[in-house]
Amino acid sequence: MTEMLKVDGISKSFGGLMAVHDLSFAIRQGETVGLIGPNGAGKTTLVNLLCGSLYADRGEVELEGKKITRFPPYQRCHLGLSRTYQIPRPFPELTALMSVVTGALCGKNRINRGLDDAGAEATHYLEFVGLFSKRNILARDLTFFELRMLELARALATTPKILFVDEVMAGLNPGEATKAVRLIARAKEQFGLTIFWIEHVMAVLMEAAERIIAIQFGEKIAEGTPEEIAGNDRVIEAYLGSGWKKEVAI
Amino acid sequence: MWETLEVVLIYSFILGSIYLLISLGFSIICGVLRIFHLGYAYLFTLTVYLTWMFMKEFGFGLVPALLAMVVVQFLISYIIYKGIIMKYVAREEIILTGLLLVSTIVEQAVNYRYPIQAGVFIQTTLIEGASEFGTVVISNQLLVGAAVALLLTALFILFFLKTRIGLAIRALSQDIYSSRLIGIHVEALYTLTMFLILIPVILGTLIVAPIWAVDPTMGSLYMTTAILVAILGGLGNIRGTIIASYLIGFTHAFVSFVLGEPRFMNFSALLLVIIILMVRPQGIAKSEALW
Amino acid sequence: MVDVEIKRDRVIIRYKGKKWDWILEPRYWRNTLIWTAFLILFPLVAYFVSPILLNTLISANLYAAIAIPLALMTVGTGRMNFGPNFFIGVGGYTAALLSIAYGWGPLATLPFAVIASLISALLFSPLVIVARGLYYVLLTLLLPLVFLEITFIYTDLFKGDVGLAGIQTLVNTGSVKINFLLSAFISMLLMLVYLWVVNKVLKSRYGLIMAAINDGEEVAHGIGVNINKVKILAFVFASGMIGVIGWFYAHYFGTFAGITYLPLNFMIKILLVIFIGGRAQVFGCVVGGYFIAFLEMILIVTMGPIQPVVFAIILTVLLFALPEGLFGLYRKRRYREYLPTLHVRR
Numbered sequence: 001m002t003e004m005l006k007v008d009g010i011s012k013s014f015g016g017l018m019a020v021h022d023l024s025f026a027i028r029q030g031e032t033v034g035l036i037g038p039n040g041a042g043k044t045t046l047v048n049l050l051c052g053s054l055y056a057d058r059g060e061v062e063l064e065g066k067k068i069t070r071f072p073p074y075q076r077c078h079l080g081l082s083r084t085y086q087i088p089r090p091f092p093e094l095t096a097l098m099s100v101v102t103g104a105l106c107g108k109n110r111i112n113r114g115l116d117d118a119g120a121e122a123t124h125y126l127e128f129v130g131l132f133s134k135r136n137i138l139a140r141d142l143t144f145f146e147l148r149m150l151e152l153a154r155a156l157a158t159t160p161k162i163l164f165v166d167e168v169m170a171g172l173n174p175g176e177a178t179k180a181v182r183l184i185a186r187a188k189e190q191f192g193l194t195i196f197w198i199e200h201v202m203a204v205l206m207e208a209a210e211r212i213i214a215i216q217f218g219e220k221i222a223e224g225t226p227e228e229i230a231g232n233d234r235v236i237e238a239y240l241g242s243g244w245k246k247e248v249a250i
Numbered sequence: 251m252w253e254t255l256e257v258v259l260i261y262s263f264i265l266g267s268i269y270l271l272i273s274l275g276f277s278i279i280c281g282v283l284r285i286f287h288l289g290y291a292y293l294f295t296l297t298v299y300l301t302w303m304f305m306k307e308f309g310f311g312l313v314p315a316l317l318a319m320v321v322v323q324f325l326i327s328y329i330i331y332k333g334i335i336m337k338y339v340a341r342e343e344i345i346l347t348g349l350l351l352v353s354t355i356v357e358q359a360v361n362y363r364y365p366i367q368a369g370v371f372i373q374t375t376l377i378e379g380a381s382e383f384g385t386v387v388i389s390n391q392l393l394v395g396a397a398v399a400l401l402l403t404a405l406f407i408l409f410f411l412k413t414r415i416g417l418a419i420r421a422l423s424q425d426i427y428s429s430r431l432i433g434i435h436v437e438a439l440y441t442l443t444m445f446l447i448l449i450p451v452i453l454g455t456l457i458v459a460p461i462w463a464v465d466p467t468m469g470s471l472y473m474t475t476a477i478l479v480a481i482l483g484g485l486g487n488i489r490g491t492i493i494a495s496y497l498i499g500f501t502h503a504f505v506s507f508v509l510g511e512p513r514f515m516n517f518s519a520l521l522l523v524i525i526i527l528m529v530r531p532q533g534i535a536k537s538e539a540l541w
Numbered sequence: 542m543v544d545v546e547i548k549r550d551r552v553i554i555r556y557k558g559k560k561w562d563w564i565l566e567p568r569y570w571r572n573t574l575i576w577t578a579f580l581i582l583f584p585l586v587a588y589f590v591s592p593i594l595l596n597t598l599i600s601a602n603l604y605a606a607i608a609i610p611l612a613l614m615t616v617g618t619g620r621m622n623f624g625p626n627f628f629i630g631v632g633g634y635t636a637a638l639l640s641i642a643y644g645w646g647p648l649a650t651l652p653f654a655v656i657a658s659l660i661s662a663l664l665f666s667p668l669v670i671v672a673r674g675l676y677y678v679l680l681t682l683l684l685p686l687v688f689l690e691i692t693f694i695y696t697d698l699f700k701g702d703v704g705l706a707g708i709q710t711l712v713n714t715g716s717v718k719i720n721f722l723l724s725a726f727i728s729m730l731l732m733l734v735y736l737w738v739v740n741k742v743l744k745s746r747y748g749l750i751m752a753a754i755n756d757g758e759e760v761a762h763g764i765g766v767n768i769n770k771v772k773i774l775a776f777v778f779a780s781g782m783i784g785v786i787g788w789f790y791a792h793y794f795g796t797f798a799g800i801t802y803l804p805l806n807f808m809i810k811i812l813l814v815i816f817i818g819g820r821a822q823v824f825g826c827v828v829g830g831y832f833i834a835f836l837e838m839i840l841i842v843t844m845g846p847i848q849p850v851v852f853a854i855i856l857t858v859l860l861f862a863l864p865e866g867l868f869g870l871y872r873k874r875r876y877r878e879y880l881p882t883l884h885v886r887r
Contacts, residue, residue, distance in 0.1 A: 051763060077765035091756035094749075102753040105746050106765035115746045158764050286675055288682070337861075343621055344860060346678065347812055350623075351857040354809055358849035470805065474686060477679050485676075513694040520687050524668070524680070531671050 002064070004029045004162050004194045005050070005081075010059030010069075011218075012049055019045040021218040022059070027162070032188065032195040034209035036202070036229070038238055042218040043198050044086060047164055050196075051083050052076045064161070078109045080161030084168060086198075088147035090139035096146075097135035100125055100153045107158025125153040128190075129183060145176045149183070156187060162194040163187075169201045177201075181208060206230070214238070253385050258503045260386050266499025267396035270403060271454030272472050273479035273491055275447030278406075281486020281540050282423045282443045285335060285342065289349030290476060291469030292356035293448070296323060297455040298464050299360045302370045312373065320452060327444045336437065353469065361466040370464050374456045395457040402450050407488060410540055419443060420540050423486065474516060482523045484535025493534050498522070577733070584725040588718070595725050597838040599793070602728040603786055605830030608814040609735045609823050610782035613742060615815075617775020618669050619755045624681040625811055628780045629802045630688050631661045632787025637705040637797040638698075647710075647792040651785070658784025662777040669772045682808075689803040699799065706796045724793050731789065732827070735782060739823050751775065806849070810837075813856050817863060 005027040012020045020042045027033045037043050048054040050061060052073035061069045063079055071079075091099045100122035105113055126132045129149040134142060139150060148168060155163060165184060169177050181204055188195055199205050205212055206226045214222040214229055216238040222229055229235055272294075279287045300322055304315035330352060338344045364370055377390040410416035419439050422429045430436055455472075462468075475498065483494030498519050506512040526534070544555040553562045564572070587594035611625045635657040636650040665684070672680055692699035699705070714720055742748060753761045754768050762768050791797040801807065810833055818829020836855065840848045 053759060053763070072767075073759075073762045074765050074767050077763060083763060085760070089757055089760045091753050091760070093756050094752060098749060098752075102749055102761070102766075103764045106750065106753075106761075108765065113746070115749065118746065154764060286679060334861075342675070343816070346621075346623070347809070347816055348857060348860055350805070350809060350812075351853055351860065354806060355850060355853040355857065358806075358853055362847055362850055470686065474683060477683060481676055481679055513690070516690055517687050517694075520683055527676070527680075528667060528671050531673065531676075 002029050003027070003062075004031075004064060005196070006060075006062040007050070008060040008062070010046075010049055010056040010061060012045060012054060012056050019218050020049060020056075023215065023218070023220055024059075025213050025220065025223060027194060027196060029161075029194055030192070031211060032197060032209050034205035034212040034226075035196065035198040035215065036200070036205065036212060036235075037215040040217075041215045041238075043215065044166070045218075046215070047083060047166055047198060051081060051164065074106075077107060077158055077160075080159075081164070082107070082155040082158050082160035082162075083164035084148075084151040084155050084166055086166045086170065088144070088151050090142070090147055090150055092140035093138065095136050095138055096131055096142065096150055096153075097122055097126065099139055099150060100157045103154040103157035107160075122153075122157055125157045128156070128187070129153045144171055145180075148172070148180065152183065152187070156191065159191075160193065162196060165195060165197045165199075167198055167200060169199060169204055177204070184208070202230075254507060256384050257386050257507045258500070260383055260388065261503035261507065262496060262500040264388060264392050264396050264499070265502050266496035267399035268392070268454065268458060269475055269479055269499055270492060270495035271395065271399040271450045271457075273476040273483075273495055274403060274406065274450045274488070276473075276476040277480045277483060277486055277488065277491040278443065278447050278540070280480060281488075282419055283335065283440055284423070284486075285345050287349060288346050289330070289351075289353040290451075291473035292353040293323070293451045293469075294455050294472045295356055295360055295466060295469040296326070297452050298370065298372055298459055298468070299364060299466075301372055302364065316456070320448070323448055323452065324445055327448060328441060331441055331444050335440075353473075357466055357469060364466065366465045372456065372459045372464070375460045376457070389461055391457060391461055395454070398453055398457060399450075402453065403488075403492065406446075406450075407541065410488070415439070415442070423540055424538075475519070478516075478519050478523050482526060482533055484533030484538070486540060487533070487535035487537065488541050490533055490535030497534075580729060580733075581726075584722060584729065587725070588722045592718075592721065593838065593842070595721055597834050599725050599728045600837070601831040601834035602725075602732040603789065603830075604811065604814050604834055605827045606728070606732040606735050607783055607786050607811050608818065608826035608830060609732070609739050610779040611811065612815060612823055612826055613739045613782075614775055614779035616743065616748070616755065617751045617779065618677075618772045619751075619758065620669070620672075620677040622681045623678050623812070624684040624686075624808060625783055626802050626808050627681075627685040627688055628658045628662065628783040629787035629790065630685060630692075630799050632658050632784030633791040633797045633802065634692075634699065634705070634787075634799070635784075636788040636791040640791070641705060647788070650792070651788055654784050654788035654791075655781050658787070659777055659781045662780030663773075666773045666776055669776045670769050685803040685808065686805075689799050692799040692803075705791075705798070710792060710795050728789065728793075731785070732830075736823055736827060738782075743823065747771070809853075809856070813860065817856070817859050 003026050007023060007025050009022050009024050010020060011018070011022055023046065025033075035043055035046070045054065049056050052068075052071060052075075056069060059069070060067055063076070063081060066079065068076055068079065068081075091102065094102070097119065101115070101118045104118040104121045104125070105115070123132065123135065126135050129152055131146060131149050131153060134146060139147070142150060152168075168180055168184070172180060184195065184197075185208065187193060197205065197209060209226060211224065212222075212226055212229045213220060214232070214235045216234075221234045221238060222232045224232070275293070276287060276290050279285070279290075297319060300319040301312075301315045304310045304318045305312065308315075308318075310318060330349070334348045334352070335345060338348070375391050376394050380387050380389045381393060410420055418429070418434045419442075421432075422434060422436060422439055426436060479491060479494045479498055482497065483490030483492070501519050501522050502515045505514050505518045532538075542556070546553040546555070551562045551564045553560060584595060584598055587598055607625060607629065611622060614625070615621055632654040636647070636654045639645050639650045639653055640647075668677060668680055710720065714723065743751075750761070750766055750771055753764075754766060754771060758768055787797075787802070790802065814826060814829035814833050816829075817832060818825035818827070833856075837848075837852060840852050840855075844851055
């Protein structure tokens with residue numbers, strides 16, 4: 001399997017705070033890789049760095065062999081990188097259909113994509129996430145779960161090769177959560193995506209991810225299969241504190 | 251060469267101080283109320299012409315006219331705050347255009363009643379004569395103006411840093427909702443701020459009125475300088491405003507005396523602002539707070 | 542007898558058992574034909590009634606023709622440009638200077654006026670990217686004022702407040718009145734062309750991209766929109782359109798003085814065409830343009846020298862009384878659409 005995304009020693013600091021420190025990992029094509037870490041570990045900063053909202057101080061990011069470290073976000077999108085946001089960021093004044101159409105229209109550098117063609121494509125993605133009946137409703141009138149689905153549809157409409165899913169479980173009840181996980185799995189199958197999944201809810205990643213990377217304070221503390229991570233001492237300590245380990249040891 | 255340097259430095263100081271007086275209010279309103287008081291220009295026009303009106307139409311003496319003018323300005327500020335700013339807090343474009351319109355109304359009304367030939371003159375010279383600094387002769391009035399500017403700015407800084415109300419206003423400028431939560435009376439403090447900034451503007455205009463031109467369009471001239479100073483200094487930051495006023499004072503002095511082209515003062519100031527904004531988009535100030 | 546029923550989008554008239562309905566939508570093709578025909582007939586009527594009406598008509602068309610690209614610029618850049626008359630100055634002075642220096646007619650100066658506006662817009666386009674929302678407002682506010690100062694500084698070239706005279710007129714048929722009428726039709730044509738072009742742009746995929754940028758710039762950047770390119774293109778393109786109006790003013794009046802167009806008074810009129818007409822909706826600009834031009838004319842005729850004060854007061858009152866603008870009164874009753882509206886962001 002070829003390497004889709006390679007991150008080599010990236011660092012980012014804000015003033016005196018080192019948010020991400022010398023992080024390196026690689027994601028191969030077709031994998032689902034999870035990213036976990038306690039609050040403040042630097043997960044969102046890492047995603048922002050990879051997507052282009054922030055520029056790294058040091059290090060390199062490669063997408064399919066191309067160095068994208070200094071590329072602006074829209075160029076990364078054209079090369080196949082898409083993300084969803086932790087707190088959904090829809091286009092509040094656009095209808096659901098038009099939001100996805102924007103994604104379909106701009107996602108790739110196609111010259112002659114007309115509004116109607118993009119509209120037809122967008123309905124396909126809306127149908128995939130189950131929002132077709134809500135296509136003419138303004139994004140600000142949708143429910144929270146529908147907003148998440150809209151985010152997903154819009155990201156999918158840009159025909160990405162690798163999709164960053166940022167804490168999609170947050171705020172969903174168990175029924176919605178299952179639906180979301182199944183949808184992402186189906187999307188991966190149907191569209192041939194690679195998925196980089198940042199998540200807090202461990203149970204989801206245990207099932208869905210093939211590999212998990214754990215970070216804390218901006219540094220990588222573990223990398224491996226879900227079982228390995230679950231048993232990793234440093235990970236447990238990061239989440240639960242060192243006192244826990246002493247109790248368990250008894 | 252030394253003489254030119256002397257002239258430039260002294261004029262930078264004098265001009266910078268006067269500009270500080272003029273721009274301080276605009277910057278503080280931006281910082282505290284988070285709006286652009288595009289009607290700021292009317293404050294200058296009203297100061298001069300209201301006093302003139304009270305003296306000519308109502309026969310007041312100079313001092314009663316000044317007092318009456320101050321009272322009327324306070325009233326107008328209050329009405330503008332309540333009528334325009336408070337009502338349209340969510341619709342910035344309406345506030346901006348509305349304030350601009352107020353300024354236009356004042357300018358047109360003044361132009362109609364006291365057109366430029368009417369010979370308006372306010373005798374507010376505090377100290378007659380001029381002083382010499384080497385080869386440079388500066389009118390004493392301007393020196394007084396510089397002193398007043400520095401004193402007033404120091405008072406403002408002390409107010410914002412050391413008093414309780416000043417602290418409340420600083421908190422207000424950073425987050426309205428949290429301020430409300432801890433019991434700060436937002437509307438009262440906003441009104442207080444609008445009154446506070448009248449002080450440097452009125453004093454500044456009265457001091458320079460006998461020396462610099464008085465005509466119905468003087469508002470826009472001072473306003474242009476105030477805008478440039480406020481943008482350059484980082485809107486709402488007093489430290490930035492101080493630095494910016496002297497920078498622009500220096501630019502004006504430099505262009506006038508070293509390049510010998512006083513007509514290019516405003517243009518060169520605009521160029522300076524644009525260049526610095528391209529390098530540092532948030533202006534000179536290091537923070538977005540008041541100090 | 543005759544029963545008139547006004548529904549959300551149509552008027553239904555019932556008379557003796559028969560029913561007609563008429564769709565209330567300015568863009569419905571029959572309505573468009575009707576009001577276009579009206580607009581075309583109006584100059585002919587005004588020609589016979591009074592020259593003042595014709596002049597007001599031209600003013601109205603030109604105000605609308607400035608407001609329409611300004612609306613496009615606002616939607617495209619996501620910021621409110623408070624100094625569009627800067628480009629009027631650029632276009633007008635280019636046309637005036639070329640016509641006086643080389644004796645060129647209007648058709649020859651037109652391309653140069655456009656190119657001058659485009660170049661000056663390109664020069665100042667970093668403002669669109671670098672200046673945050675309200676900084677942009679302030680800096681664009683200053684541009685025409687500084688330009689005005691320059692015209693005073695270089696008085697020998699720009700003739701300061703006296704203005705340049707001797708520019709070739711727009712049309713020359715020998716009869717002044719016919720010239721007038723033809724100029725009126727040209728201004729009408731200009732305004733209609735602008736209306737059509739900007740409407741097409743806003744309804745196309747570019748309009749959608751602009752709406753997306755307005756709603757969430759960072760998000761739009763992330764889904765593949767080159768936001769800087771879109772903003773600069775909108776800015777430059779709209780500036781070119783505004784420059785043409787400057788060209789028109791120069792050739793129509795035969796004189797061009799910066800002091801007529803560059804100070805704040807003129808700019809406020811344009812801004813109010815947008816706000817009173819209907820916030821950044823292009824049809825609202827036409828309504829606003831006509832409203833402001835005719836209001837101004839009525840006040841000048843009835844009030845004399847106090848006109849500027851009363852005009853400003855009336856505009857202020859209207860600004861607050863009609864938060865959605867005149868056209869917005871109508872639009873409130875329509876179904877929602879995705880057309881981008883005016884968002885000024887911090």
